[in-house]
Amino acid sequence: MLHIISNFAGMSMKNVLSVLLCPVLLIFNSCKLFKNNTTPAPTAVSEAAETDSNSALKLYRASRTKEWELVNTAIDIHFNLPERTADATTRLSLHPYFYSVHSVVLDAKDMLIHSVSDNKNNKLAFSYDSLKLTIHLPKVYSQSDTLFLTIAYKAMPYLSKAGGSSAINEDRGLYFINTNHEEPYLPVQIWTQGESEANSHWFPTFDNPVFKSTFSITMHVPDSFKTLSNGTLVESVKEAGDMRKDVWKQDLPISTYLAMMAAGNYAISKESWRGREVSYYVPQEYGAYAKDIFQHTPEMMEFFSNKLGVDYPWNKYAQVIGYQYVSGAMENVSASLFGAFNLKDRRELDDDNNDFIVAHELFHQWFGDYVTAESWSNLTLNESFADYSEQLWTEYKYGEDARAAYWMQGLAKYMKQAKYNDPALLRFHYMSQEDLFDRISYSKGGLILHYLRSLAGDKAFYNALHLYLSQNAYQNAEVPQLRMAFEKVTGQDWNWFFNQWYYKGGHPVLNVEYLYDDPGQKLKVVISQVQPDSIGLYILPMKTLIINDNETNETWWISQHKIDTFTVDYKNGQKPVVVPDVAHWILGEWKENKQPREWYIQYKNAGDHISKRFALTALAAYKGSDTTKMVYEMALEDKDPVIRALAIGLYQYENKPKISDSWKNLLGRMAANDADSKVRSKALHALGDLEEKEFINTYEISINDSSYRVAADALYALNKVNHKRAVTFARALHPENSKANALLFSAATVISMDGETNDFEFFKDKTMHVFERDRKTFLNAFQSYLIKAKENETYTAGIDFIKEYAIKNIAAIDGLYYAEIIRNLQKYAQSQAKIATDKEQMEKWQLRAFTAQNAWASYKSAIADEDLKEAAAQVEKED
Structure with a gap:
């Protein structure tokens, strides 16, 4: 799974989300810390989380005991869209794993259990506590017996408050998106998220990676919906009331957390790989871009299959995008789910394609799905490999310099977390399994695999991975099995390596x-x-x-x-x-006492991306040095675009009058002509910061660049030197027709500065057409527009509109986000009233402050959640 990890490991979901708000909100905004909301797993023999943190960290997390072996899971589910529940029947076939047993204890969260019966329709006694379903069997079952259970129930994933973490925001398992049509332009969708132990919100099971099962999933959906699940669609039959029944079968055993469903009015595009279907499910308006969004997928399947010596192991590969997804993406077997931030048109993809996340989830189909970590403690066997696949693909497709740049990104992410939390990669002591989804399991693990590959050599590395996968196919594995595969292939003892990199924390x-x-x-x-x-x-x-x-x-x-x-x-x-x-x-920290001359020689002679990067970063400390200037000008000519962009970003701009004409001219040339869009973008932004009027023609031409990022920075630079011209260009772009992208946000920012009443409908309508983090970014400009609004009526209408969204999302973190914009506007108006030099201005700002204050009070009075009440109180306390 690829999570959008915030580098705040150990913080609760609400802590992390509140911190993430800070860079987005403007003017007087301050970060608010939320009370911990991570819901611990039920107390059990192995993977349980205790409420007492000290005790929890002392408790050894063993692999979960298997009293039963699952054989098959058959789910028949009817969705109740408006009420966000589902009526379902799950049929399980299972047998005792080794010892004889007389009861079955299943994970089943927030359900109404109607009945439990055996294959002869005999009712079985059961007890249920909202987390565990205990079935009392009429006899003792031995290893040779097969038990068939039929459980009828209502799944109510929204009954209780969701848990979550910094990596997976919620753990409801089953999600209903816009099924009440509260958002006029957001598609209706249903999707599931099983990792780590959330699938037991929609079917009773043993919710732990060590349990595997074959699956049959039958969905009853509106006939306009397309469905997706693991395996093969074996039946699709129309039903009464414009409904349809789709039956999906997964014939090879998979871990229970990897089962999935998705349904909605999707556009589907298809390709193939070696005769197997490769399909892409996207919202209708992105149908034309589906193959671009997931570009290179068949090529990746071929590349990874060849490298590993194990062909892609499933019958098909589908990728689907879900709105309001609670993390980054999820590697469900044969059907990966991605967050909506991956929805891009071709110009956005030219700026930033989705290769890294597509590769990550695809590589999981081997590491995580084909062979699954036996316990969450061994999560590195899933996530570190998926993280490293991003480097492998980048190296193959874009070259060694690009891979090295990716390595540096991984190191930076890991070091960010390591400053405050740097545990072992293989962890048997933790508070919650959710805590393991951090930069240790991802970034550090990927860096360690690169070190291992470098020491072993490519042939030995891939042969060892082939052996590991082949020996553990469709099974669970632990880290020692990976080590032994390397020892078997190379004839060397690798304990020294695994002991220092897997079993202990920290870094050199x-x-x-x-x-x-x-x-x-x-x-x-x-x-x-x-x-x-x-x-x-x-x-x-x-x-x-x-x-x-x-x-x-x-x-x-x-x-x-x-x-x-x-x-x-x-x-x-x-x-x-x-x-x-x-x-x-x-992977570690290097501190060197090289002087500028040595750094210059390193930059000139080492030749590799990282050595040059270290030299540039070190030379930034020698402000004004002739050597520094020389190396930075050399860097602008470097063949590696990342080095060119880095040089632009690291150059000293604090004292504008001292910036040489030669440097400005180099920037102007790169802004107009560099082959790489990121470099052109960086150069334009730097020229804008310098307020260079000489290159205004370049700015105006670049607003029509094929890259949104370049066009956005060109508009930014133009606005810095000539706002009137910038507004003219911004309006000519017709941003009201744009999808969410960097140019839309830049144009909205420019337009917002005039506060024209006629622009109110644009800001209001566009807010409703963009979603999730794009909406939050766009609200930056909306907030600026309301500050500049010339008419009090416009200001009031804007406050009311944002208040409506805050109250509409009253139970979610987004509600507080919208409300904090209102609070920002209130504080800004109050500050302006205090410094006003005439009565008319003072009364204007006092009225606006009063309007915002009332809207904030309305939001606050509507809050029912105690944690959100506390967070709102904290907002006021920090004013």
Whole structure:
């Protein structure tokens, strides 16, 4: 699963979401921390979360005990769209795993259980506590017996308050999107989200990865809907009342959390891979872009199949997009579900395609689905591999520099979390399994796999993965099985590697001193491990580049010593420059005492993306240095667009008068002509920040660039130097007809600055046509528009409109988001009333403050949720 992880591991869902609001809201906004809302799993033998945090972290999380072995799960489900419930029957076939048993305890959350019966229609006694369904059997069942259960029930996923985490916002399992038609332009959808243990909200089961089952899922839906589930659509029959019955069958066993459903008025596009169907389900308005949204999918299937030596293991591969999705994407077997942020037209995809997330979920079809982690403690076997697949695909499709840039992104994400929480990759002690979906399991795990690949070599790496997959096909696995696969293939002991990277937390912090001895013609490179003693010392093999009159590579080993010293001879009197870990295998922190000259030589000679990137970043500390300026100008000519963009972003712009004409001219040339859209965008934005009027013609031409991002930054730059011209261009773009994209947001920002009454309908109507994070971004401009609104009536209408959305979403975090905009406007109006220099202005702002205050009070009085009440009170407290 790919989660939109906020780098706030250990925080509750509400804590994280509230922090995420902060960059979006403008003017007087402050972050609000919410009370923890992570719902712990029911207390059980293994994966349970205790309410007492200290006790929970001391408790060893064993794999869940299997008293029963699931064989088949057959679900027949009718959806009640307006009330967001479902009437269903689930039939289970199962047998005792080893020991004889006389009861069955199933996970079944927030259901109304009507009856439980056996295959002869005999009613069975049961007890139910809203989390667990205990079925009391009339006899003792042994391993050779098969039990058939039929459970009739109503699934009520919205009955209780949802739990969640920083990675998966809610755990309702079954979601009904806009089934009351409250949003006039949002499609009606139904979809499910099973990970980690949420599928038991819509069918009784053993909700844990160690349980696998075949499935038959029958959905009764309006005939206008398309459906999707695991496996094959084996039957589709029209029913009375414009309804239809679709039957999907999954004949190979899958973990219960990987079962899924989706239904809605989707447009479906199809391709094929080796004769198997590859399909894309998107909202109707994006039907023309479906193959572009999921571009390269068949090519990825071929690439991964060839690399792993294991063909894509399922009968089909479908990808579907769900609105209001609670995370990033989910690797349901043969049918991955993606969040709506992946909906893009071709111009957006040219700026930023969906390759990384498509590769991530596809690779899960092997790592996570074909072979599944036995317990959440072993989550790295799922998520680290999916994370690393993004690097593998990037390297294959876009080259080594692009892969290295991706490696740097992973390192930055991991280091962000490591500052406050850096546990072991393989974790048997945790409060909730949800806490494991963090940058350790994802980013750090992916970085570790790259190190492992680099040490083992490509052939050994892929052979070991092939062996691991083949030995554990359709089964569960633990980390030691991965290690043993590498040992079997290579004949080497890999305990040293797994012990330090999988079983302990932290990372190496390496201090490198370069001690030049000119009389002795030697350089001593002293590498010290300075991480805390509690982390321990590492064994770190690495490739090192030595630059003097030529370039040579050596293999250096840091061997669990506090200090290691390496000696390099001068050649022909030339001081050598050393780039330790030039292949960039080691995930950790490097601190070097290189001077500008050494960084320049590293940039010029090392040649690889990361070495150049480190040089640019280090040189940024030497403001005004001639060497720095020279290297940065070299970087603008670099073949790697990421390096070019980085140089633009890192250049010192604080003192505008001191920016040289040569640098400005370089920016102007790149803004107009660079082949890469991200570089053109960066250059335009920098010129806008510098308020350079000389390039106004470039700005106006670039507003029509094929890239939305470039066009948006061109409009930004034009607005910085000539607002009147910018407004003319913004209106000519007809943003009212645009889908959500960077250019729409830029145009709305420019238009908002005039506060014209005639623009109110544009802001109101567009808000209703954009959704989720796009709506929040657009509301930045709406908020700015209301601040500038020339008429009080317009201001009041805008406040009422936003208040309506806040109250419409009163039970959700979005409601508070909308309400905080009202609160921002109130505080801004109050501040303006205080500094007003004439009575008319003072009365205008006092009236506006009063209007916003009343709207905030209306929202607050409508809140029923205690946590949201507390959050709203915190908003007021922090004013």
